[in-house]
Amino acid sequence: MKIAIIAHDAKKELMVQFCSAYCGILSKHSLIATNITGRQVSEATGLPIRCYLSGEGGAEQILALLSCNEVDVLLFFKDPINPNASSANDMNLLRLCDVHNVPVATNIATAEALILALERGDLDWRQAGNISI
Secondary structure, eight states: OEEEEEEOGGGHHHHHHHHHHTHHHHTTSEEEEOHHHHHHHHHHHOOOEEEOOSHHHHHHHHHHHHHTTOOSEEEEEOOSSOGGGOOHHHHHHHHHHHHTTOOEESSHHHHHHHHHHHHHTTTTHHHHHOOOO
């Protein structure tokens, strides 16, 4: 499975901690991320991560992959407190997840549920057909 990792600045450390805790599960999958988040996670965990551009540019690259239904899970830790952290790209990421039925987590509680479901094989249907409605 291809898992995309994105975190707003205020949530990058939480993403690093999350990925460190679930490194064993994540290591079985292909990981992509925006540059700074990907580097921080990779440095902390040793996980191989394909890093795209930093900030909006990287989000746009991941948007392109989502639009082609080439992402199976999105872990996107948003900053709900800082209204300036939200952008049109953020909304488009979530919209494309809805379009292509991509499971998405915007907080650590949902991310944990998704990672545990991934480990159990509950998301294998993404590989079986990558359905798009």
